Amino acid sequence: MRFRKRTAVVALACLLCLACVGGALAWLSATGVLVNQFGIGTISPAVDEKLDGAVKSDVRAKNDGTAPAFLRAQVDMYWQDDAGVQLWEEPEEGTDYSIAWGSDVSAGGSTSAEGAWVKGADGFWYWTASVAPLGESGQLIKTVSENGTHDGRHLVVDVEVQGIQSSPEQAVSDAWGCTVSNGLLAPPSGQAKGERQ
Incomplete structure (x- = not known):
């Protein structure tokens, strides 16, 4: 009987030692876990403009997103009746409306490292430099x-802005047919250099 008690005590002591060692090993392995989380950037293009009665001024594109982006804008001018219905007849520049293009519109398709607005053959105006998050283009x-x-x-003067990530450069090439050289965007081939809308 004494032998059984001694064997039971030894077995119980061994179980307690194993439980302590197993618990320590489990705790050590649990604290060795590292979780990596990566955020995804967003592109959120918008129009920044001033409106004073029937005069729209200082029109720019901006990037309200969290990643650098290339921006392009489409400017549409049309008539609307009192009920808000778009009419077919097109307004004529100089007769029906007056427009002064911004100081950052490129006259001959040339651009600087800071960027310029260049009109592409597809009718869009392209800002040639990447716009940082919460940044804006020059004046269109x-x-x-x-x-x-x-x-x-x-x-009605409708300005719509679109944006696409500026990195990798292949994204803007695939989506818009543009090329990027030395960080500056060139509109799709056949651009209307120096032509103003």
């Missing part, structure tokens, strides 16, 4: 306004 339109009043119709 200085002012635009309706000339006089027109019975039952009003001029």
Whole structure:
């Protein structure tokens, strides 16, 4: 009987030692875990402009996202009736409206490292430099306004901005057909150099 008690005590002591060693090993392996989390950048293009009555001014594109982006803009001018319906007749520059393009619009398709607005053959205006998160482009339109009043119709100047990540450069090439050289974007081939809308 004494032998059994001694064997039981030794077995119990061994179990306690194993439990302590196993618990220590489990704790050591649990604290050795490292979790890596990576955030994904966002592109959020927007229009920044001033509106004073019927005069739109200082029109720029901005990147409200968290990743650098190339931006492009489309400028549409059309008539709308009092009910808000778009009319077919196109307004004529100089007669129906006056526009002064911004100081950052390239006159001959040339650009600087800071960027410039260049009109592509596809009708879009391209800002040639990458825009940092929460940054903005140069000025696309200085002012635009309706000339006089027109019975039952009003001029609408619609500026839409699109953006795409600037890295890798292949993204803008695949999506928009542009090329990037030394960090500057060139609109799709056949661009209308020096042509203003």
